[in-house]
Amino acid sequence: MFSTIILHVLASPFLPLTFVLLLVWGVYRLQRKFKRDERARIEALWRDQRNDIEPGSKSSGPVLEKKCPDCAEMVKADARICRFCRHEF
Numbered sequence: 001m002f003s004t005i006i007l008h009v010l011a012s013p014f015l016p017l018t019f020v021l022l023l024v025w026g027v028y029r030l031q032r033k034f035k036r037d038e039r040a041r042i043e044a045l046w047r048d049q050r051n052d053i054e055p056g057s058k059s060s061g062p063v064l065e066k067k068c069p070d071c072a073e074m075v076k077a078d079a080r081i082c083r084f085c086r087h088e089f
């Protein structure tokens with residue numbers, strides 16, 4: 001059944017047109033698939049980020065840290081005074 005379709009297409013005087021149409025259709029299908037995959041990936045990323053933020057601190061979001069230049073301890077990025085050595089940033 002499939003081979004008869006191929007024979008029909010091969011015998012067709014519109015072979016180049018058919019080929020181009022198939023190509024365009026294939027590219028269109030591929031694009032739609034890629035877009036769907038990309039959106040799913042981004043949504044999964046957002047879900048992961050929300051899950052990361054929720055369990056710990058509700059207000060501050062993900063905890064960013066910086067290194068104190070005096071004592072080399074890690075303190076929160078928003079801190080103005082080091083909690084270990086009282087160094088002022």
Ligand SMILES: [Zn+2]
Nearest residue numbers: 068071082085
């Ligand atoms: Zn310090």
